[in-house]
Amino acid sequence: MSSAITDLGHHHAHDEPKGLARWLTTTNHKDIGILYMLFGLTMFLLGGVFAELIRVQLIHPANHLVTPEVYNQIITLHGLVMVFGALMPVTAGFANYLIPMMIGAPDMALPRLNNWGFWLLPPAAIVLVLPFILKLFGIGNGPVDTGWTMYAPLSVQGGLGVDFAIFAIFLLGASSLMASINIVVTIFNLRAPGMALMKMPLFVWSWLMTSFLLIAVFPALIAGSAMLLADRHFGTHFFSAAGGGDPVLWEHLFWFFGHPEVYILLFPTAGILSQILPTFARKPIFGYRAQVYSYWAIAALSVVVWAHHMFTSGMPVAGQLYFMYSTMLISVPLAILFFCWLATIWKGSLTFETPMLFALGYIVLFGIGGLTGLVLADAVADQQYHNSFFLVAHFHYALFGGPIMGVIAGVYYWLPKITGRMYSERLGKLHFWLTMIGFNITFMSQFFLGVAGMPRRIPDYALQFAPLNLVSSLGAFLLGAAQLILVYNIARAWAGYGQPATSQVWEGAHGLEFTLPSPPPHHTFDEQPVIA
Amino acid sequence: MSANTAATTRRYFVPKPSPYPALLSFAIMLLAIGLALRVNGYPAGQWIAWVGLASIVFALVRWLGNVIGESEGGFYHKWEDRSFRLGMIWFIISEVVLFATLFGVLFYERNVSVPWLASLDTHFTPWPHFADAWPTAGPLGKSFATVNPWRIPALNTLLLLSSGATVTRAHHWLKHDRRGALIFWLAATILLGVIFLVLQANEFYEAYTELGLTLGSGVYGATFFALTGLHGFHVTVGVVMLTAILVRIVRGHFDPSHHFAFEAVSWYWHFVDVVWMLLFVFVYWL
Numbered sequence: 001m002s003s004a005i006t007d008l009g010h011h012h013a014h015d016e017p018k019g020l021a022r023w024l025t026t027t028n029h030k031d032i033g034i035l036y037m038l039f040g041l042t043m044f045l046l047g048g049v050f051a052e053l054i055r056v057q058l059i060h061p062a063n064h065l066v067t068p069e070v071y072n073q074i075i076t077l078h079g080l081v082m083v084f085g086a087l088m089p090v091t092a093g094f095a096n097y098l099i100p101m102m103i104g105a106p107d108m109a110l111p112r113l114n115n116w117g118f119w120l121l122p123p124a125a126i127v128l129v130l131p132f133i134l135k136l137f138g139i140g141n142g143p144v145d146t147g148w149t150m151y152a153p154l155s156v157q158g159g160l161g162v163d164f165a166i167f168a169i170f171l172l173g174a175s176s177l178m179a180s181i182n183i184v185v186t187i188f189n190l191r192a193p194g195m196a197l198m199k200m201p202l203f204v205w206s207w208l209m210t211s212f213l214l215i216a217v218f219p220a221l222i223a224g225s226a227m228l229l230a231d232r233h234f235g236t237h238f239f240s241a242a243g244g245g246d247p248v249l250w251e252h253l254f255w256f257f258g259h260p261e262v263y264i265l266l267f268p269t270a271g272i273l274s275q276i277l278p279t280f281a282r283k284p285i286f287g288y289r290a291q292v293y294s295y296w297a298i299a300a301l302s303v304v305v306w307a308h309h310m311f312t313s314g315m316p317v318a319g320q321l322y323f324m325y326s327t328m329l330i331s332v333p334l335a336i337l338f339f340c341w342l343a344t345i346w347k348g349s350l351t352f353e354t355p356m357l358f359a360l361g362y363i364v365l366f367g368i369g370g371l372t373g374l375v376l377a378d379a380v381a382d383q384q385y386h387n388s389f390f391l392v393a394h395f396h397y398a399l400f401g402g403p404i405m406g407v408i409a410g411v412y413y414w415l416p417k418i419t420g421r422m423y424s425e426r427l428g429k430l431h432f433w434l435t436m437i438g439f440n441i442t443f444m445s446q447f448f449l450g451v452a453g454m455p456r457r458i459p460d461y462a463l464q465f466a467p468l469n470l471v472s473s474l475g476a477f478l479l480g481a482a483q484l485i486l487v488y489n490i491a492r493a494w495a496g497y498g499q500p501a502t503s504q505v506w507e508g509a510h511g512l513e514f515t516l517p518s519p520p521p522h523h524t525f526d527e528q529p530v531i532a
Numbered sequence: 533m534s535a536n537t538a539a540t541t542r543r544y545f546v547p548k549p550s551p552y553p554a555l556l557s558f559a560i561m562l563l564a565i566g567l568a569l570r571v572n573g574y575p576a577g578q579w580i581a582w583v584g585l586a587s588i589v590f591a592l593v594r595w596l597g598n599v600i601g602e603s604e605g606g607f608y609h610k611w612e613d614r615s616f617r618l619g620m621i622w623f624i625i626s627e628v629v630l631f632a633t634l635f636g637v638l639f640y641e642r643n644v645s646v647p648w649l650a651s652l653d654t655h656f657t658p659w660p661h662f663a664d665a666w667p668t669a670g671p672l673g674k675s676f677a678t679v680n681p682w683r684i685p686a687l688n689t690l691l692l693l694s695s696g697a698t699v700t701r702a703h704h705w706l707k708h709d710r711r712g713a714l715i716f717w718l719a720a721t722i723l724l725g726v727i728f729l730v731l732q733a734n735e736f737y738e739a740y741t742e743l744g745l746t747l748g749s750g751v752y753g754a755t756f757f758a759l760t761g762l763h764g765f766h767v768t769v770g771v772v773m774l775t776a777i778l779v780r781i782v783r784g785h786f787d788p789s790h791h792f793a794f795e796a797v798s799w800y801w802h803f804v805d806v807v808w809m810l811l812f813v814f815v816y817w818l
Binding site for chain 1: 753
């Protein structure tokens with residue numbers, strides 16, 4: 001197989017553009033993967049700045065750092081930027097960089113479409129935050145301020161920021177659909193001979209399911225957003241009872257997309273975990289088939305449980321019961337994933353390098369997110385917890401504790417492969433422990449705030465919530481500062497400092513990407529390897 | 533890259549770096565910003581949108597020009613062809629979901645939200661006299677008449693069904709390399725599509741001027757124009773794509789075994805056809 005792993009002086013290597021033009025015009029999956037990841041990191045930092053602003057505002061009661069209007073804009077953009085700007089692009093970056101190498105493909109199946117999928121993202125981000133700048137010129141009153149869920153009728157009545165958010169969603173949707181189609185086609189058509197579907201690394205499987213979900217649900221959000229635009233400007237009554245419409249219809253459309261979106265964020269990082277745990281446990285993955293079937297079960301269930309986000313919006317009892325039980329049913333395949341991970345590391349020869357630490361942190365934190373999700377899924381209990389800080393804490397355990405921890409684990413795991421340099425293990429461990437401590441201080445206190453009755457999305461609060469809010473804010477500053485270590489570690493390896501990485505990088509690593517040099521040549525597997 | 537190396541070593545064709553995808557993205561951004569400003573009453577937005585639209589057309593023409601050049605240059609073989617087929621299938625699946633969402637909206641309105649609104653306790657609802665009915669303009673909407681399905685919509689159904697048959701006929705003659713018959717049946721398909729669009733535009737005009745059925749006619753009007761309008765947009769795109777294929781055929785492109793662009797457009801056309809059948813039944817008729 002090693003004969004296939006050479007850069008064969010690709011036919012057009014000599015006429016490839018340099019500098020900015022290279023990145024704008026590239027059709028190379030590794031270049032595009034890196035673009036996605038850098039864009040995701042940038043948006044992670046921007047969304048992080050918004051998060052810190054929220055916590056500064058809430059550090060003590062009656063704070064006047066920002067006006068309530070600006071506070072609403074900040075919480076909305078924090079959500080949209082983190083979900084659509086940071087997490088989705090960065091996992092798509094992993095997909096682009098890794099999937100062709102993992103399945104022995106020369107590139108993604110549709111390389112120009114791949115480039116288009118990425119380059120739709122910076123324009124979408126610009127469209128989303130442009131109203132900040134327009135406001136300075138006296139146009140409009142700033143960006144979207146409805147909360148990231150953009151519920152009608154508030155979003156029907158909001159300012160022009162809502163329109164910019166709607167157009168940003170169109171661009172993001174087109175980008176996600178193009179990327180997903182490309183990934184499905186690549187997996188179906190470009191696998192190396194002998195790379196059967198059930199031999200694919202679980203990361204590839206996880207992205208196949210992610211792509212299916214995106215194709216199945218993103219069009220619903222696009223349609224809903226177009227209806228919202230029409231209600232705002234073209235006189236329709238989709239979400240207005242005066243014309244026979246229904247504001248709750250928007251919630252249905254949004255959450256038909258929004259709930260599977262949780263798994264769209266989760267799947268790729270579950271796949272990352274299933275690459276990392278066997279490496280550092282020095283054991284093969286436990287329950288490969290069970291995990292693949294769990295992906296299928298989770299994906300199938302995720303599109304029929306959306307209204308558990310709407311228990312407090314009003315729904316017949318039969319609907320509440322159905323959505324409650326079907327939601328709880330998802331914990332069965334998710335638990336199978338968890339137990340497969342635990343069985344993978346059970347009695348392994350464990351070492352605790354940074355990727356492994358973040359992977360184990362993922363299991364702990366996402367476990368808490370999942371268990372508190374069961375509480376919220378209870379239609380009766382949810383009446384109490386919904387719209388309180390309990391819910392905020394829950395989904396940060398689910399989305400930071402899961403996907404973001406998984407992404408960081410993946411960054412440390414493949415950074416040596418991508419840059420050819422090891423990161424600083426000492427700083428990596430420091431990053432992990434500060435993240436773990438900062439995160440739990442920030443969000444564990446929010447569970448208590450929520451149970452005590454503090455509502456979310458309010459820039460001020462009653463005096464009895466002050467001590468825990470101070471704790472939460474201090475935790476958030478620690479958590480935010482810790483992420484600068486990640487930036488430094490990436491920049492350091494990128495700049496060529498640190499120990500050179502070997503091809504295999506990690507002693508226990510397996511998979512086609514670890515048969516290639518670190519960093520891999522620009523074009524790999526021009527001639528496909530044959531998988532025994 | 534020369535065509536013969538690709539043929540002999542089973543190398544996948546990876547196109548050269550191209551400026552058009554990024555150009556297209558930023559053109560779409562201009563269109564988005566322009567439209568967002570325009571709908572909020574800033575006339576400058578209109579000009580930004582036009583610049584964006586012109587750039588979109590430019591980028592698409594150049595990009596597709598490259599694709600056609602590569603196709604005619606013999607760079608695509610069975611392997612690449614399979615990618616295009618899978619890509620088109622999954623694209624159409626995403627379109628199916630888009631229309632399914634709107635049909636879901638129609639179902640929700642007719643069977644859930646309108647009946648609920650009519651069944652609220654009369655002491656608590658602002659509209660105690662609102663009755664469950666379909667079509668409806670809602671409690672405060674102006675009354676309107678609906679389009680008679682057995683006049684223009686039925687004729688349109690016939691036209692689109694026939695166009696599905698003619699495009700299949702054209703494909704048949706393409707496979708038998710009979711250019712004259714191919715051009716005749718493809719042109720007939722385009723003509724049927726254009727007549728459909730003219731009749732549809734006329735129907736919209738009459739809905740507005742004679743029936744009082746507008747976008748503002750409650751949920752019925754909104755959903756009616758959303759579904760038929762989105763479908764009409766797809767027919768328009770289909771007609772443009774069929775015309776591009778016709779121009780390519782006149783220029784001598786494609787051969788009996790190598791004509792995926794034709795097939796992709798015909799799949800799309802059949803998809804639009806099937807959507808119309810559902811529209812006719814659930815929007816116009818029932």
